[in-house]
Amino acid sequence: xxxxxxxxxxxxxxxxxxxxxxxxxYQSCSQSTVLQPTVSxxxxxxxxxxxQQSFLESDGLICxxxxxxxxxxxxxxxQDKENMMKREDAVYFLxxxxxxxxxxxxxxxxxxxxGGKWVCDVHRLKARHDCLIYSVGSRGDFTFEIDMKKTIPxxxxxxxxxxxxxxxxxACSFHQLMFGTGIEPNGSKSWMTIVQRLNHTNRSIDIxxxxxxxxxxxxxxxxxxxxxxxxxxxxxxxxxPINVTLVHGFFELLRSxxxxxxxxxxxxxxxxxxxxxxxxxxxPQFFHSI
Numbered sequence: 001x002x003x004x005x006x007x008x009x010x011x012x013x014x015x016x017x018x019x020x021x022x023x024x025x026y027q028s029c030s031q032s033t034v035l036q037p038t039v040s041x042x043x044x045x046x047x048x049x050x051x052q053q054s055f056l057e058s059d060g061l062i063c064x065x066x067x068x069x070x071x072x073x074x075x076x077x078x079q080d081k082e083n084m085m086k087r088e089d090a091v092y093f094l095x096x097x098x099x100x101x102x103x104x105x106x107x108x109x110x111x112x113x114x115g116g117k118w119v120c121d122v123h124r125l126k127a128r129h130d131c132l133i134y135s136v137g138s139r140g141d142f143t144f145e146i147d148m149k150k151t152i153p154x155x156x157x158x159x160x161x162x163x164x165x166x167x168x169x170x171a172c173s174f175h176q177l178m179f180g181t182g183i184e185p186n187g188s189k190s191w192m193t194i195v196q197r198l199n200h201t202n203r204s205i206d207i208x209x210x211x212x213x214x215x216x217x218x219x220x221x222x223x224x225x226x227x228x229x230x231x232x233x234x235x236x237x238x239x240x241p242i243n244v245t246l247v248h249g250f251f252e253l254l255r256s257x258x259x260x261x262x263x264x265x266x267x268x269x270x271x272x273x274x275x276x277x278x279x280x281x282x283x284p285q286f287f288h289s290i
Contacts, residue, residue, distance in 0.1 A: 050065050050066055051063040051064065051065070053066050053069055053070075054066070054068075054069035056283060056285060057069070057282060057283045057285050057286035058282055058283065058286070059233070059281070059282065059283045061120075061121065061124055061233070061280075062121070062124070064104075072101065072102070073286065075100070075101075075102070076100045076101055076260060079098060079099070079100035080100050080255075082098065083096070083097050083098060083100060083251070083261075086248055091272050091273065092241050092244060092247060092273070093239075093241070093264070093266070093273070093275045094272075096247075097251050097261065097264070097277075098261070098264060099261045099262055099263060099264050100260055100261050101260035101261060101262045101280060101282075102262060103120035103121050103262045103263075103280070104121065105121045105122075105123060105124075106118050106119065106120050106121065106262065106263065106278075107119055107121075107122045107123075109122060109144050109147040109148055109151070110141075110143040110144030110145075110146075110147050111141065111143040111144075113269070114141075114267060114269050115141040115143050115144065116143060116144060116147075117144055117209055117236040117276065117278070118236070118262075118263040118265070118276075118278050119148075119207065119234065119236070119278070120234055120262050120263075120278065120280050122148075122151060122152070123151075125152050125155065125206055126151075126152055128152075128154075128155075128206060129154060130154075130156070130203065130204075131152055131154055131155035131156065131206050132155070132156050132158075132200065132203050132204065132205050132206055133145075133148060133155055133156070133157045133158070133205075133206055133207045133208075133209070134158050134160070134205060134207070134208045134209070134210075134232070135157065135158070135159045135160070135172065135209045135210075136159075136160045136161075136179050136208070136209065136210040136211065136212060137160070137161060137179075137210060137211035137212050137213070138159050138160070138161050138165065139161060139163070139211075140161075140163070140165045142159065142165075142167060142168055142171060142172065144209060145157050145159055145167065145171040145172040146168065146169065146171045148171075148207075149169075149170075149171040149172070155206075156173075157171065157172035157173070158172060158173050158174075158175060158198065159172045159173070159174050159175070160174075160175045160176075160177055160178075160179060160194075161174075161176065162176070162177070162178045163176070164176045175194075177189050177194070178212075179191070179194070179210065179212055179215070179219055180212070180215055180218070180219060181218050181219065181222055184215075184218060185215065188215075190222055191219070191222055191223045191226055191230075192222075192226050192227075192230075195226075195230055200230075201227070201230070204229070204233065205230060205231075205232045205233065206232070206233050206234065207232060207233065207234045207235075207236065208232035208234070208235050208236070208237075209236040209237075210235070210236070210237050210238075211237065211238040213240060214240040214242055216237055216239065216240070216250065217242060217246045217247075217249070217250055220250065220253060220254075221253060224253060224257050231257060231281060232281070233280070233281050234278065234279065234280055234281070235254070235259065235277075235278070235279040235281075236263075236276070236277075236278050236279075237276070237277055237279070238267060238274060238275070238276050238277075239274070239275055239276075239277060240273075240274060241273050241274070254279055257281070258281055258282050258283070258284050258286070258287060259279040259280065259281050259282075260279065260280050260282055261277060261278070261279060262278045262279070262280050263276070263277065263278030264276070264277055264278075
């Protein structure tokens with residue numbers, strides 16, 4: 001009887017060991033299968049040679065294939081020619097200055113309607129440990145700042161207004177002052193004065209959100225006469241159509257400083273003449289190679 005049972009015991013032991021080995025092998029393979037795509041995708045997003053062109057020409061913001069990036073440039077070239085036609089229209093923005101660049105993951109931050117703004121690929125700012133945002137002319141609406149702070153907690157946000165308000169829930173640092181030329185409006189501060197006062201001269205400003213009720217036409221020429229490293233990566237601005245010459249000059253100023261238009265929307269609360277625009281600064285190489 002014992003002689004008969006011995007081979008069976010050996011067989012059972014072998015089967016048991018094989019089962020243990022099979023389970024261990026399966027788990028090992030499963031782990032390597034899960035980990036492998038993560039490593040591969042990380043490598044592609046940061047080191048792929050097919051991404052170098054977009055990464056360079058977007059100043060490190062966008063990483064996509066050369067084919068996709070060159071299609072963006074093709075679209076830009078077509079729309080830029082249309083924008084330079086400068087058509088006459090009773091409602092100026094109805095037939096002038098359309099978006100010529102599209103952000104794949106643009107996201108509206110802040111309240112729906114007035115107060116909220118479209119931001120280009122806001123998720124990409126999560127990699128910026130020293131993210132810096134200026135919000136000018138809040139008029140007590142802090143929904144943009146709150147949304148940005150929730151989405152990117154490490155972002156340093158400074159809000160400016162001529163009236164006194166208080167940033168809720170430590171979403172931002174508030175400064176009671178007016179942006180302007182330093183001469184007009186009376187009591188205003190220039191771009192360089194503000195940046196120096198906040199000790200941001202060696203920082204990159206990721207977003208400038210600004211609504212200064214027509215003062216943009218005198219403010220931005222001064223901004224673009226400052227240090228180039230202080231030009232904001234994104235400019236979110238409400239434009240007020242004072243006269244056609246000023247408005248065309250404003251767009252040509254941003255165009256000459258390597259900004260593309262990624263968003264345009266009508267502020268219906270202010271009537272058909274006021275429009276919100278989103279601009280993104282690209283590397284000069286983007287335009288030179290078109």
